[in-house]
Amino acid sequence: MHLWLPKAHPAAPSNMSALMSAVMIKIAIYGLVRTTFDFAGPSSPDSAWWGLLLIAAGSASALIGVLYAAIEKDIKRALAFSSIENIGIIILGLGLSVVFLSYNLKSLASFALLASMMHSLNHAAFKSLLFMGAGSIIFRTHTKNMEQLGGLAKKMPLTSLLFLVGALAISGLPPLNGFVSEWLTMQALLSSYQVPNTLLQISISFASIAFALTAGIALATFVKIFGISFLSRPRSVHAERATEAPKSMIAGMAVAGGMCIIFGFTPFLGISVISSAFGVDGSQFIMPTSPFQSLSAPQDAPVTPASISMPALGVMMGSVAAAVIGFIAFATRGTKTVRRVYSTWDCGFGNLNERMEYTPTSLSQPIRTVFKSLYRTSTSIDKQYFFGSNAYFKKSISVNSTSKDVFEDLLYQPLTGAAIAFFDRVRKMQTGKVNAYLLYIMIALLLLLVLARLI
Amino acid sequence: MSETLTLVAIGIFQTIAIIAFAPLLMGIMRKVKARTQKRLGASVLQPYYDLLKLLKKDEVVSDQSSWIFRAAPWVMLVATATAALFVPIFLPFSPFGTAGDILVMLGLFGLARFFIMLAGLDVASAFGGLGTSREMMISALVEPALFLTIFVVSLTLGGTNLSSIVAASAGQFVSGVLIVPSMLFALIAFFVVMLAESGRIPFDNPATHLELTMVHEAMVLEYSGKSLAMIQWSQSIKQAILLALFVNLFIPAGMASSIVGIDTAATSVVSFIAKVLLLSMLVAFIETRTAKWRLFRLPDLLAMAIASSMIGVLFFYL
Numbered sequence: 001m002h003l004w005l006p007k008a009h010p011a012a013p014s015n016m017s018a019l020m021s022a023v024m025i026k027i028a029i030y031g032l033v034r035t036t037f038d039f040a041g042p043s044s045p046d047s048a049w050w051g052l053l054l055i056a057a058g059s060a061s062a063l064i065g066v067l068y069a070a071i072e073k074d075i076k077r078a079l080a081f082s083s084i085e086n087i088g089i090i091i092l093g094l095g096l097s098v099v100f101l102s103y104n105l106k107s108l109a110s111f112a113l114l115a116s117m118m119h120s121l122n123h124a125a126f127k128s129l130l131f132m133g134a135g136s137i138i139f140r141t142h143t144k145n146m147e148q149l150g151g152l153a154k155k156m157p158l159t160s161l162l163f164l165v166g167a168l169a170i171s172g173l174p175p176l177n178g179f180v181s182e183w184l185t186m187q188a189l190l191s192s193y194q195v196p197n198t199l200l201q202i203s204i205s206f207a208s209i210a211f212a213l214t215a216g217i218a219l220a221t222f223v224k225i226f227g228i229s230f231l232s233r234p235r236s237v238h239a240e241r242a243t244e245a246p247k248s249m250i251a252g253m254a255v256a257g258g259m260c261i262i263f264g265f266t267p268f269l270g271i272s273v274i275s276s277a278f279g280v281d282g283s284q285f286i287m288p289t290s291p292f293q294s295l296s297a298p299q300d301a302p303v304t305p306a307s308i309s310m311p312a313l314g315v316m317m318g319s320v321a322a323a324v325i326g327f328i329a330f331a332t333r334g335t336k337t338v339r340r341v342y343s344t345w346d347c348g349f350g351n352l353n354e355r356m357e358y359t360p361t362s363l364s365q366p367i368r369t370v371f372k373s374l375y376r377t378s379t380s381i382d383k384q385y386f387f388g389s390n391a392y393f394k395k396s397i398s399v400n401s402t403s404k405d406v407f408e409d410l411l412y413q414p415l416t417g418a419a420i421a422f423f424d425r426v427r428k429m430q431t432g433k434v435n436a437y438l439l440y441i442m443i444a445l446l447l448l449l450v451l452a453r454l455i
Numbered sequence: 456m457s458e459t460l461t462l463v464a465i466g467i468f469q470t471i472a473i474i475a476f477a478p479l480l481m482g483i484m485r486k487v488k489a490r491t492q493k494r495l496g497a498s499v500l501q502p503y504y505d506l507l508k509l510l511k512k513d514e515v516v517s518d519q520s521s522w523i524f525r526a527a528p529w530v531m532l533v534a535t536a537t538a539a540l541f542v543p544i545f546l547p548f549s550p551f552g553t554a555g556d557i558l559v560m561l562g563l564f565g566l567a568r569f570f571i572m573l574a575g576l577d578v579a580s581a582f583g584g585l586g587t588s589r590e591m592m593i594s595a596l597v598e599p600a601l602f603l604t605i606f607v608v609s610l611t612l613g614g615t616n617l618s619s620i621v622a623a624s625a626g627q628f629v630s631g632v633l634i635v636p637s638m639l640f641a642l643i644a645f646f647v648v649m650l651a652e653s654g655r656i657p658f659d660n661p662a663t664h665l666e667l668t669m670v671h672e673a674m675v676l677e678y679s680g681k682s683l684a685m686i687q688w689s690q691s692i693k694q695a696i697l698l699a700l701f702v703n704l705f706i707p708a709g710m711a712s713s714i715v716g717i718d719t720a721a722t723s724v725v726s727f728i729a730k731v732l733l734l735s736m737l738v739a740f741i742e743t744r745t746a747k748w749r750l751f752r753l754p755d756l757l758a759m760a761i762a763s764s765m766i767g768v769l770f771f772y773l
Contacts, residue, residue: 151519151521151579153521153522153523153577154521157522160521164523168566168569171565171569172562172565173562173565173566173569174559174562174563174566179562183558183559183562186558186602187558187615189606190605190606190609190610190615193610193772198772198773201772202768202769202772205603205606205765205768206765208602208603208606209599209602209603209761209765210599211602212598212599212601212602212603213595213596213598213599215598215602216594216595216596216597216598216599217595219565219568219569219594219595219598220591220592220594220595222569223569223572223573223576223587223591224591226573227572227573227576227577227587228576230521230523231521231523231573231576231577231579232519232576232577232578232579232583232584233519233579306556306557306558306609306614306615306616307552307553307554307556307616308554308555308556308558308559309553309554309555312551312553312554312555313537313554313555313559316537316540316551316554317533317534317537320533320536320537320540321529321533323536324529324532324533324536325529328510328681328685331507331510332510332511332681335510335511337511337512337513337514337680337681338513338514339513339514339515339516339680340513340514340515340516341515341516341517341518342515342516342517342518343517343518343519344517344518344519344520344578344579344580344677345517345580345582345676345677346580352579352580354579356580356581357579357580357581357584358576358581358583358584358585358587358588362584362588363576363584363587363588363591364588364591365588366588366589366591366592366750366751367591367592367595369751370592370596370751370754
């Protein structure tokens with residue numbers, strides 16, 4: 001539910017974008033949490049509608065945000081749309097928390113709130129990393145259009161590694177921090193069976209479809225953003241001449257990247273910060289009190305709670321990696337294999353160039369086709385011919401494809417339109433004549449007197 | 456303490472078994488497919504010969520590729536093998552259940568897929584981009600189907616801890632509950648998802664290099680030698696994991712509902728092997744009987760899977 005964010009981010013300098021995403025848009029979340037839990041204090045089933053409203057708004061915002069991020073070719077606009085998606089996930093967790101609290105499921109409510117707040121914290125870490133990475137790209141290539149990037153992994157190895165950490169984290173992949181908060185949100189969704197209201201249970205399971213679709217498309221989106229910007233051939237001279245970002249920029253990204261890794265392996269740190277901020281009573285739900293203890297969702301008695309332990313997962317992945325490396329070395333012992341560098345297979349035609357590889361627009365074409373009723377893309381093909389009589393020899397073909405913003409067209413445009421139309425009518429009252437105003441005052445007085453009499 | 460150690464040892468043994476026998480399963484599926492198509496087919500051990508040959512071969516890498524291309528097979532194999540540690544296979548028990556649940560397993564598959572999609576883009580050929588682009592769409596739509604299936608399973612069997620849900624499934628079978636309607640709908644959805652995730656026929660043809668039909672093969676087209684061996688192996692491990700999960704969650708017949716003695720364990724192992732073989736034959740048979748679907752018809756199939764598991768949710772609640 002946005003309007004300004006994708007327009008503001010590309011205009012702001014990248015370091016400011018990082019702060020905007022990490023801190024500024026969380027202020028609204030802070031306000032929501034304060035009003036919802038401090039002032040409103042949901043405690044009876046009557047207030048569940050408010051939670052459901054938050055869940056609906058959150059999942060719509062997440063899904064539509066990520067769908068627009070998937071087709072965007074401006075790197076900063078894509079990241080801005082992805083911020084909308086993540087805020088949607090945060091709101092979804094908040095809404096779940098309100099619903100649980102309405103039915104007096106206190107431990108689940110604090111669990112869902114924890115999921116939501118963890119996601120805010122993690123989003124601050126990986127989104128500022130990604131915006132700083134985008135800033136480094138823009139600094140070295142002078143473009144934020146992904147159609148002109150490519151091949152930067154070889155030119156900017158450190159930036160690419162750090163950007164990859166951010167991309168993995170935001171896609172919710174283990175063992176980084178995005179996975180922890182997505183896991184918590186998923187568990188909160190899966191625990192919705194404890195709400196004693198069938199209608200709510202079913203609505204929440206619809207929200208979980210939206211959430212899972214969001215996660216799936218987010219992964220595709222970040223494959224696209226990373227793959228197009230950093231991999232394959234450079235698509236323009238600027239990208240070809242790029243060099244590694246200055247050390248100060250790398251250092252800034254490394255701090256944020258380190259946060260992603262630390263909060264990923266030891267979610268305990270983030271959880272303890274959050275629970276002390278909220279004054280959560282640790283005994284209310286299963287809270288890890290030491291770094292190695294596993295996280296788990298509060299469940300009814302017969303259900304074995306599912307749990308994860310990120311440090312253990314890290315150790316397991318490490319040992320499996322060691323075993324795999326050892327095994328491959330063992331299996332290939334005694335044979336000398338050579339790694340030959342040769343050009344990419346070109347079907348024997350030769351001269352593969354950067355115009356033949358996939359562009360951001362073509363990469364997201366299947367997604368655009370599947371969700372075309374949302375995007376309402378309009379494609380116009382403009383052909384120029386050498387001879388008017390012969391339609392086979394074309395001088396140039398240009399394709400122009402645009403898509404519409406569903407929130408702008410269907411929500412805000414009608415609302416602002418109606419408001420302006422209404423106040424245009426109201427303005428007719430303002431004639432500028434003093435006697436007309438005196439008449440208004442008298443009518444108002446009469447109405448008030450009548451009202452006072454009636455009451 | 457010694458009991459924990461035994462359990463961990465059993466778990467590691469299960470994992471090694473599934474990693475070692477995954478190529479055999481692939482070979483059996485290929486054999487069944489060949490026989491149903493009236494071909495003789497290669498030996499069931501052919502995948503092992505392929506792996507051994509590939510491991511000893513020289514490698515050619517594209518001059519356009521970066522470190523991502525070289526790292527991707529390792530990440531893929533490590534992530535898939537770690538996922539195998541979490542899955543209960545012969546016994547209704549996963550020793551690392553406290554470290555991760557079914558969602559962690561999916562996350563690890565996602566990690567493998569992320570890297571292989573990047574590797575497809577890395578080589579700067581149109582084929583790689585084509586594969587990645589199609590995989591982006593399919594994987595994005597598989598995700599909600601799979602999550603909703605897990606939703607149904609966790610509602611019906613309680614939780615997402617793999618040990619406890621597999622045990623609950625086996626326990627239901629022992630206590631005589633043969634068919635739970637919500638699980639039946641989840642089964643349909645999971646079967647579709649399993650075909651999509653392991654790249655079988657209505658989604659992707661594992662045996663072709665035709666540009667019109669390939670998804671997964673397009674992404675790994677540039678790989679050779681050791682890297683290709685690792686990718687093929689992790690694909691077969693992933694397929695074996697999905698088959699094992701399907702069998703243990705939805706067809707619990709013969710599975711011991713708790714770890715008791717050596718004789719019930721033997722029954723579990725034998726019945727597990729029989730069930731997996733039957734299921735893989737079914738998948739191979741379906742591959743013979745159906746054609747690869749057009750790419751933009753696949754969302755319909757996945758939407759059907761989502762709808763089916765949503766019906767499962769409704770059945771559970773109403």
